Amino acid sequence: MGEPGSRLVVLGSCGAWPEPGRSCAGFLLAHNGFRVVLDLGYGAAPRLFAHCPDGLPDAVVVTHEHPDHCADVSALGRAWHYTVQTGAPSARLPLHCTPGTVRRLEAMEPRPHPETLFDVRDLGEPAEIGPFRLTPYPLPHHQPNFGVRLTAPGLTVAYTGDTGPSPALAELGRDADLFICDATLRTRRRRESPAT
Numbered sequence: 001m002g003e004p005g006s007r008l009v010v011l012g013s014c015g016a017w018p019e020p021g022r023s024c025a026g027f028l029l030a031h032n033g034f035r036v037v038l039d040l041g042y043g044a045a046p047r048l049f050a051h052c053p054d055g056l057p058d059a060v061v062v063t064h065e066h067p068d069h070c071a072d073v074s075a076l077g078r079a080w081h082y083t084v085q086t087g088a089p090s091a092r093l094p095l096h097c098t099p100g101t102v103r104r105l106e107a108m109e110p111r112p113h114p115e116t117l118f119d120v121r122d123l124g125e126p127a128e129i130g131p132f133r134l135t136p137y138p139l140p141h142h143q144p145n146f147g148v149r150l151t152a153p154g155l156t157v158a159y160t161g162d163t164g165p166s167p168a169l170a171e172l173g174r175d176a177d178l179f180i181c182d183a184t185l186r187t188r189r190r191r192e193s194p195a196t
């Protein structure tokens with residue numbers, strides 16, 4: 001990390017719950033030294049820290065508020081507070097997410113409040129993240145949920161959290177260099193549950 005070029009590290013790939021030796025959704029995308037995290041579910045933070053030995057990431061994107069996609073953002077916030085903010089109290093880590101994600105992080109740890117740790121941006125709005133242009137795509141799920149398309153010169157990466165079927169998926173992944181798709185439940189469940 002920190003070097004020119006692009007690299008994707010899979011921090012976790014479990015859906016819904018972590019398994020022995022495997023974490024829930026988390027991806028670390030590095031491009032010309034800029035590091036953005038895509039989701040950080042159960043168990044993904046230690047793997048993130050293992051791949052960021054020289055520091056913490058530059059930005060975080062969370063697709064939706066289910067804990068298998070955001071639980072370890074709380075752990076990242078604590079690491080940020082006790083390392084970076086110790087020397088720079090006003091420093092905040094950019095976090096692109098839904099309002100419900102912030103409420104979940106606040107419920108886990110209200111002090112310090114997530115908005116004092118993170119510079120919270122509305123994931124529903126296009127944004128500039130370091131070298132990337134982020135374009136959100138609303139996708140069907142039990143909670144507000146966005147696929148994201150990150151485009152930098154010479155690189156396009158598209159990513160979904162879990163989602164129901166949608167024509168927007170074709171647009172999200174069109175001509176991308178890499179399209180990462182969450183696929184948890186391969187068969188329809190007999191009874192609808194508040195899934196992942």
Ligand SMILES: [Zn+2]
Binds near residue numbers: 066
């Ligand atoms: Zn979910």
